[in-house]
Amino acid sequence: MMREYLENLVRNKIPVNSGYVYVASEDVAIPMHKVTLGISKRRTTNLELVEEMVIRFVSIGVNDIDTIANALGLHRDFLDITIGDLHVKNLAFHSSGKCILMAKGRESLKTLSTSKREKDVLRNIYVDAVSGNIFGEKVRGFKNSGIHDDIKVKHQIDANAIELYRQNMGSLSQIFEQSTRKYIDDSMGIVDELVSIDTIEDISTGFVLIPIHLYVSDGGFDIDVIARERWQKNTIEIHKGIVIEQMRSHKLLANLFSSKHHRNPAPSRFPDDTRDNPYQKIHSLLSINDESDFHRQAIEFIFGSRVLLVDELLDFCFLAFSGANEICIYIDDLNYWSKNSKFLTIGSYVAPKSHCSILYKSSSYDTNPSIRRITKSCPNISKGDIKQSDHSSIFRIIVDSKMSIDVNIEQIKVFSESQHIPRITATVSKYNSEECEKINNEQG
DSSP: OHHHHHHHHHHTOOOOOTTEEEEEEEEEEEEEEEEEEEEEEEEEEEOOHHHHHHHHHHHTTOOBHHHHHHHHTOOHHHHHHHHHHHHHTTSEEEETTEEEEOHHHHHHHHHTEEEEEEEEEEEEEEEETTTOOEESSOOTTEESSOOOGGGBOOOOSOTTOHHHHHTTHHHHHHHHHHHHTTTOOGGGTEEEEEEEEEEEEEEEEEEEEEEEEEEEETTSSOEEEEESSGGGHHHHHHHHHHHHHHHHTTSSSGGGOBOOOOBOOOOOOOTTOOTTSHHHHHHHHHTOOOHHHHHHHHHHHHSSSEEOOTTOHHHHHHHHHTTOSEEEEEEEEHHHHTTOHHHHHHHHTOOTTSEEEEEEEEOSSOHHHHHHHHHHHOTTSOGGGEEEOOOOOSEEEEETTTEEEEEEEEEEEOSSTTOEEEEEEEEEEEOOHHHHHHHHHHHO
């Protein structure tokens, strides 16, 4: 578990973005429609050998059914069935012991096939509600529910407009062709071709979740976003402009922005602080082959007094909470933190067997909505354990009275002088016996 934790720290290292400074990592959700379309298709079917021979005989004037049967060495009953099939295809029909060729029957001799127009449905069409791009397979990361409104990118495309699909006949024809390959192969002698988009039969909306890194330019008036996962790089590049614009207008990630101007002092250095080159230390630990020795040193590093790596806070809390009995969280403004995605995510890590208290200093608004937000996102924190308390912390977590996680916030200016995004850093401190006793007295 410890080796995997350290490997993930290396794997998730925040990339350098030239000209920009890293601020935060968040999720955005791209809206995606799942659509079923009513269509018309042209089905072309190759003639069977016997069908072809019957039509050829009739075309040269030999139309007596018994004569054709004898020439082909077939029973009359079998030939009657064949002519019946030709009638269904509008190629020929039976009349007084003779086979009469229809207009389509004469035309079929040119291609040795017949075609007809049919109604059908085209399912599982995915429409990007921002870019308008259309996909024929389920998009990776697609979710139907469980997405917070604050991270949803607002729709730009009306998926209920039939013209959207008619203007994308090229893409839909390729999707239709790929779908037919699942149930029609070359040996069947059948070819289906999309002719028209007729109706929208069904439509539902989901989202594609994209974790992103946010960066701010040196001047603070420009931001940039990079996809956290490499396979989503192209997706975020397509949507980058609208994502940034909706952030600017507070239509997206509105709860991320703050008007607060407080600034915590920079984290103090510890005696063996490795933050100048923490990844060198991690690589050194990962090179230890003896598992017992590795586990001992990894525990000392991970849970020792140190500055957490950039964007490590969530993973560290998940690990620290996994075996905890008592967790106490101190926050300054209940309303502010009840809307903060990182705070709510940390609270959701509290296990059912753990007891967690939240002590807030004040609330800028009515506390009831804030408490409801917390208990909804953090099912193992009860309403009765969220209480007001006099303390000096902005955001501090104490685990089993043995370790504290102090969250430091620096408000980074973005877009204008009045808008800020909190840049979070955190330090871990291990308590000695005297400090543990002091904390127990304060809590108890």
